[in-house]
Amino acid sequence: MGFHESYFSTFFKQSMGLSVSDYIAQIRIDEAKKRLLQTDDQIQMIARQVGYTDSLYFSRKFRQKTGRSPSQFRNIRRPERIAAFQFVGLLGALGIRPVCIDQDTFLHSDILKDQLAGTLVIDEHTPDDVFKSLQLDLIIIPNYFYSKPALIKRLERIAPVLVLPYAGGHVVKEVLSTGRLLGREKEAVDWVKRFEHLSQKARNDLSSFREKGETVAIYEMRGHDKVYMWSYDARGAFYLYETLDLKPPKTILEEVLLPNQHTVIPLERLREYEADHMFFIVGVEHGWYEQMDQRMEESDVLRQLSAVKNGTFYPLKLEDFRFDEGERALHLIDRFVSRLTVAANPTIVHM
Structure with missing residues (x-):
């Protein structure tokens, strides 16, 4: 190195x-x-x-x-009482509602709020006696927690800990693999069949849209002047481009998707990467989503986008799109299809 x-x-x-x-x-x-x-x-x-x-x-x-x-x-095969630091969509695909989830995951799980009703919200500072009172069979954490060795050591004293990769795998592979780990092979296979059925239906629903040859892309705004364009393993991009078989703009195909690397550009260059239909992720927490109309009026770059003029510019909540594993994938696919199959209206459409 x-x-x-x-x-x-x-x-x-x-x-x-x-x-x-x-x-x-x-x-x-x-x-x-x-x-x-x-x-x-x-x-x-x-x-x-x-x-x-x-x-x-x-x-x-x-x-x-x-x-x-x-x-x-x-001996912990087929655990029932699970604490999840992330991965609630993955557990949901296996029919598991976690006993507790961490605060960060909770804040980014509006899309699963019905499935998480009654789940306890915890954080890294929750006292050990609270954790122990939950009688957990297993704690699941993402692999970026390797930078928190003291936390891992602490959690191991409370219940067995299983580390899963944060991102990069296809949802079908992730669900099948996790199903084997947690003794839910049948549940995993059943969910994969459901995913494939709903994915095919979504592609059928978009057949007339694809015939038009219009381009589609997903972006994320951070701060006031940075735009992220995601490759296949984040923010539902895989489902947009691959599962739904939608066409990205040439610049995004060549600079983001083919090399499979996330790309960051200043807002002033966004028109070089614009699509006919633009899914635009912004955060609720930092005020972007609620102030989108005002920010559109203030930004010459955003106002001049063809998608904005044509009513095919779709603001999305980061709090819904940060994670895209398991059951979340089906919700994201549904969001994409619902917007692309509605007649365009030259106003900002919030989702």
Whole structure:
């Protein structure tokens, strides 16, 4: 990576909160957890698969990291009482309503509010005795929590912890994989059939729209002058371009989707990337959504967009679109279809 070994080790620990060796050990233990839940492989074999030649050393390391033996962790198959730091859409696809979710996930889950009714909202500072009183079978966290080793250690003392990747996987693959981990294979297969059926219906509903050859894209406004254009693994972009088979503008295809990398531009360049239909994500929390009409009037760039003039510019709430896993994907697809199948009206349409 171009670093001196000593400098890299120091820089890594400052950035991540744990050493390189501890980070690698955490990755290995978390991979072992998945194999313990998904397979009947012997512990000795799993130890070798994740990089430990000595199964006794692996078991000691596992207990040191988790507070329980590999065999004890394996006994949590088909957990019922789950705390979710994110992934509520994924759990919903498997028919699971979490016992509690973290504050950040709650603030970005309006789209699932009916499915989360009665769920306790917690945060990183919720007292241990509150967590323990919930009698949790499992705590699920995203892999960006690796930068919070103290929190992971604390959560491991409360209940078994399972780490899932934050983004980058197709919803079908994610649901099937998580279904195997949580002992919900049948529920996962049933949901995938539902997803495929509803996706096909959505494509059929948009067949006349696709025949027009009009372009569609999704954007996100941050601050006052930065526009993000997302590639396939964020903000529902995969479902817009791939699942619904909609056509992006040439510039977004060549600079964002083909290289599969998120791109940030100043607002003043937005017209270079404009589409005939523009889904425009803005945050409620920072006032953008409620003040959209005023901001449109104040911005020469936004007012001059063809989509704004034609009534095909659709503001979206970041609080609905931040996550797009599992059950959320179906809601996002429905949002896309509902806007694209309504007659254009040259006014700003809020969703």
